[in-house]
Amino acid sequence: MxxxxxxxxxxxxxxxxxxxxxxxxxxxxxxxxxxxxxxxxxxxxxxxxxxxxxxxxxxxxxxxxxxxxxxxxxxxxxxxxxxxxxxxxxxxxxxxxxxxxxxxxxxxxxxxxxxxLSMAQAVIGSMIAIQDKRDEEKAEESFAPTVGDLMEQMIDDCLKRTAKPIALMQKEDKIQFIHQLDEMGLFLIKGAVQHVADLLDVSKFTIYNYLDKKTPQ
Known part of the structure; x- marks a missing residue:
């Protein structure tokens, strides 16, 4: 051997x-x-x-x-x-x-x-895959602890898109701001109309009036 x-x-x-x-x-x-x-x-x-x-x-x-x-x-x-x-x-x-x-x-x-390992990788890749929402002009999902926090997060997100602080908004800006908040679903939350009215220093009636107007082009 x-x-x-x-x-x-x-x-x-x-x-x-x-x-x-x-x-x-x-x-x-x-x-x-x-x-x-x-x-x-x-x-x-x-x-x-x-x-x-x-x-x-x-x-x-x-x-x-x-x-x-x-x-x-x-x-x-x-x-x-x-x-x-x-x-x-x-x-x-x-x-x-x-x-x-x-x-x-x-x-x-x-x-x-x-x-x-390749089979597991394919399964894991499918499970962790996410769709890029940026092209859909949707906000990132937020997990707020309270409804008040949720409203503030939505308003802050809308302000980032508007790129103009509330203090400098003209009437047309406020109308557009209100419509964007409406599209985001903010006004489905109870008390949201009054909260935004206080934020813009206008009445609830004004908010509803803005919602009835078409968004400025």
Whole structure:
């Protein structure tokens, strides 16, 4: 039986440690590339991700990457998509292990099955999706503790749109202001008419009269 290189042997507990840390959807594999790559796997945990076991061969993509690593200073390939496992979405990383002379003798590979994560992401994305209301010219939803606070928030929002303080409003401005408040539904609140009348220093009759007038163009 072939003896495992001491450097590779030191990585065997790392394989189990990483797999147990990241859980059942994370496959961690240790390849011995010093001899027969047709049975290169010497340690593997969560092999159900790819359906492999100890004694299984290196992948075709790993062969291509291995060749590149041998002719360059490349130390790893990180976070690449792996489509070799049908029906699964796999994110893979390969770290090349070298001996004292700098020769590649093995690789530590991590294959994360993101299939369930992608499904969860789609569900969560749908749940947290919000519609941008700015184009609809609607106020942001406010959660006021009292009806008085609610009225003040609505009035403040309307004043921001008007961009003119009440003290500088002319009659036409006040009519437009009243109509905007009406469109916002403020006057559905009991006591709102009197509150706005006091704010504008006019009578309730004036408010109703303004509401009967068309909005200035």
């Amino acid at each position: 072939k003896k495992t290189h001491p450097i590779l042997a030191s990585y065997i507990p790392v394989v189990e440690g990483l797999a147990r840390t990241f859980g059942e959807h994370c496959e961690v594999v240790l390849h011995d590339l010093t001899d027969d790559i047709s049975s290169s796997i010497i340690a593997i945990h969560n092999g159900h991700v790819s359906g492999r076991q100890i004694g299984s061969p290196v992948t075709n993509l790993a062969l291509q990457s291995l060749r590149s690593a041998k002719v360059s200073e490349q130390a790893f390939d990180l976070n690449y998509r792996n489509d070799t496992i049908r029906g699964k979405q796999i994110k893979s990383s390969s770290i090349y292990i070298k001996d004292e002379q700098g020769e590649v003798i093995g690789s530590l590979c991590i294959n994360l099955d993101m299939t369930h």
